[in-house]
Amino acid sequence: MFSKADSFEYEEQGMMLESPPPSSPDRDSLGQSEEDMEMSPTQKPSGADCKRRSRGRSTKTIKNPEVLQKVKKGRRQKANNREKNRMHNLNSALDTLRQILPCFPDDAKLTKIETLRVAHNYIWALTETLRLGDSFSGVADCIFMGKGFQDPGLMTPSSGTADTPSPWSCSSSPSSSYTCASSPASSDIDSCSWRSENQSYTGTPAQNDFS
């Protein structure tokens, strides 16, 4: 979705690599020399990018090719582990965000892009609710103060407990809920609505360009 669209943009702008560099997981074990590991011609920067100097890891002091190979392999392994850990942290943050977002069945886990879009619209809906607060008194109170917020000024959702369930959770209150409706055709979130005991609010993000 994302990456494909980005690729098309690159293609349209003539920035697509002429021939994608082969990406073999076993590249390090294929006995490539130091020179082979340098940038391929299609990867070398051109134009303004030439100002950027490569600052690759220096292995010039290592003469023994076997040792050199081991050192590079070790560095790659460490970098891979760091990257894995980084992505896991990113996914953990997305999971936390999913838990905060209200009113989605447990068995329908939002994808990453959906999570970001729903969060975007959710924030927008809350902002609208606050903006209309004067003429729509009660809704904002219900969101930020009614169920678990110690300090309304912080506007930080509580984790929610049995006694004080999180206001961001669908199950927090049978009498009030927040929903984001998804278009079946596009899977984009088209509209958001807020419903409480005596009041309701429905709107559409004015600039829903989070795609």
Place this chain on the structure above:
DNA sequence: TAGGCCATCTGGTCCT
């Protein structure tokens, strides 16, 4: 079977 989503590997670049 095509397409979407995801995890992982990888090299380049930036930052400390």
Place this chain on the structure above:
DNA sequence: AGGACCAGATGGCCTA
């Protein structure tokens, strides 16, 4: 020098 960040490539899994 080493870690963080980023984007491209790849392959596996799942679903319509």
